[in-house]
Amino acid sequence: MQDHPTDLSAVRQPIAKANGLPNAHYIDPATFAEERDAVLFDNWAGLAVAADVPEVGDAVPLTFLGMPLFIVRDREDNVRVFQNTCRHRGMILIEEPRRIEGAIRCPYHSWCYSTDGRLVSTPHVGGPGQNTHEGIDRALLGLIEIRSHIWMDVIYINVSGTALPFEEVHADLLARWAEFDKPLHHGGSESSFTLDVACNWKLAVENYCESYHLPWVHPGLNSYSRLEDHYHIEAPLKYSGQGTLVYRQLKDEAGTTFPDFADLSDKWDTAAEYITVYPNVLLGVHRDHAYSIILVPQSTEQTLEHVNIYYASSETDEDLRVRNAVQWKEVFTEDVFVVEGMQRGRHAPIFDGGRFSPAMDGPTHMFHDWVAAQLERARAAPRAAE
Amino acid sequence: MSTLDADLLHAHAQGDAASLVTLYQQAAAQANDTEAVAFYLTHAHVFAMEINHPDRDALRARLIEMGREAPLGPPRPPLR
Numbered sequence: 022m023q024d025h026p027t028d029l030s031a032v033r034q035p036i037a038k039a040n041g042l043p044n045a046h047y048i049d050p051a052t053f054a055e056e057r058d059a060v061l062f063d064n065w066a067g068l069a070v071a072a073d074v075p076e077v078g079d080a081v082p083l084t085f086l087g088m089p090l091f092i093v094r095d096r097e098d099n100v101r102v103f104q105n106t107c108r109h110r111g112m113i114l115i116e117e118p119r120r121i122e123g124a125i126r127c128p129y130h131s132w133c134y135s136t137d138g139r140l141v142s143t144p145h146v147g148g149p150g151q152n153t154h155e156g157i158d159r160a161l162l163g164l165i166e167i168r169s170h171i172w173m174d175v176i177y178i179n180v181s182g183t184a185l186p187f188e189e190v191h192a193d194l195l196a197r198w199a200e201f202d203k204p205l206h207h208g209g210s211e212s213s214f215t216l217d218v219a220c221n222w223k224l225a226v227e228n229y230c231e232s233y234h235l236p237w238v239h240p241g242l243n244s245y246s247r248l249e250d251h252y253h254i255e256a257p258l259k260y261s262g263q264g265t266l267v268y269r270q271l272k273d274e275a276g277t278t279f280p281d282f283a284d285l286s287d288k289w290d291t292a293a294e295y296i297t298v299y300p301n302v303l304l305g306v307h308r309d310h311a312y313s314i315i316l317v318p319q320s321t322e323q324t325l326e327h328v329n330i331y332y333a334s335s336e337t338d339e340d341l342r343v344r345n346a347v348q349w350k351e352v353f354t355e356d357v358f359v360v361e362g363m364q365r366g367r368h369a370p371i372f373d374g375g376r377f378s379p380a381m382d383g384p385t386h387m388f389h390d391w392v393a394a395q396l397e398r399a400r401a402a403p404r405a406a407e
Numbered sequence: 408m409s410t411l412d413a414d415l416l417h418a419h420a421q422g423d424a425a426s427l428v429t430l431y432q433q434a435a436a437q438a439n440d441t442e443a444v445a446f447y448l449t450h451a452h453v454f455a456m457e458i459n460h461p462d463r464d465a466l467r468a469r470l471i472e473m474g475r476e477a478p479l480g481p482p483r484p485p486l487r
């Protein structure tokens with residue numbers, strides 16, 4: 022039996038005294054549901070990438086934490102997120118990825134919606150051949166849109182609608198990486214892959230945030246990237262991650278590299294940074310490419326990791342892109358046994374959430390602390406039904 | 408079954424929206440009462456909207472003129 026709600030007091034201690042989140046946050050469905058609302062719905066969670074809908078009219082259905090959604094690129098070239106549910110009888114509107122030529126027609130009674138969500142037709146709603154009725158106000162019956170924001174090509178959604186604007190929440194991070202705020206060119210099909218891992222989504226964040234594990238889990242990196250070449254990135258209650266001072270560009274046999282992003286400062290000649298945009302988006306930036314990993318929880322103990330890699334130009338060498346994608350997939354796959362191992366470890370009933378290295382685990386503790394803060398905020402809020 | 412009925416069934420079976428737009432307009436032209444005309448034009452209009460057919464706006468205008476349809480509302484900005 023899990024304690025619910027959980028005791029978060031130890032998590033919020035300074036790192037030298039803190040414990041990690043209790044086991045229930047990894048194995049208990051009730052706590053998973055609490056985090057769904059307080060951590061993922063109340064904040065800006067990553068859902069997908071804009072590159073999933075590259076052309077006007079492209080629509081892709083998705084399920085996010087049980088919610089049927091679809092993303093669409095509307096006629097004005099805006100990427101938007103809607104509930105995939107007809108306002109009439111709740112029918113699913115879009116079953117599979119497709120190009121919408123005109124309106125979205127519900128397959129049940131043919132209510133039609135424009136790609137900006139307007140209800141544009143309600144055939145026979147007032148009787149045969151009568152398509153209006155005073156009881157059906159189309160202005161109030163458009164598709165339910167989910168608040169969204171796009172940054173680094175990631176589509177972030179705030180399901181509750183209560184978060185501060187994305188630019189405010191992440192102002193520091195946007196400033197930190199302002200040099201990368203320029204067009205990103207998706208590397209194509211070979212630069213997109215998904216890992217299905219048997220762990221709670223947070224374990225992928227925790228592992229990503231710290232460099233402590235690199236020499237043990239990624240010994241291949243050790244040949245040029247030693248532990249002491251890494252630094253912590255710590256913005257309390259905002260974001261965290263790690264950076265390296267010795268990034269080396271991938272080269273082909275002729276010594277060709279990917280083109281750099283324009284106008285980068287000298288720091289980025291050899292630096293690269295890896296940051297978690299709380300709650301569930303892992304980003305990496307380098308002088309010549311960037312990537313995102315969107316963690317989509319499937320259940321308490323199962324997560325999909327959607328990886329997409331981007332370049333500074335649409336004209337990059339395909340073979341080199343493939344090599345880069347293979348290289349990153351190897352690195353990310355090396356982490357799977359760790360996150361799945363920690364997941365199994367969380368079933369040890371006397372485990373206390375674990376301790377942190379005060380010197381090496383700061384970015385990871387920072388994530389635990391942020392999750393705990395979200396839960397405390399939600400627990401303190403008055404409930405509408407009470 | 409008339410040829411038009413058969414063609415409509417075939418177009419439905421094929422998911423051929425462009426043909427449905429044409430065939431339902433033919434059905435409306437052959438109908439001899441207002442209710443039936445509005446019914447068929449409604450179907451032509453729905454499939455025209457679905458595929459952005461060139462007849463879309465004219466069909467809507469005709470239905471509005473018949474008191475069977477309403478003008479489009481204003482565009483909705485994205486919810487950011």
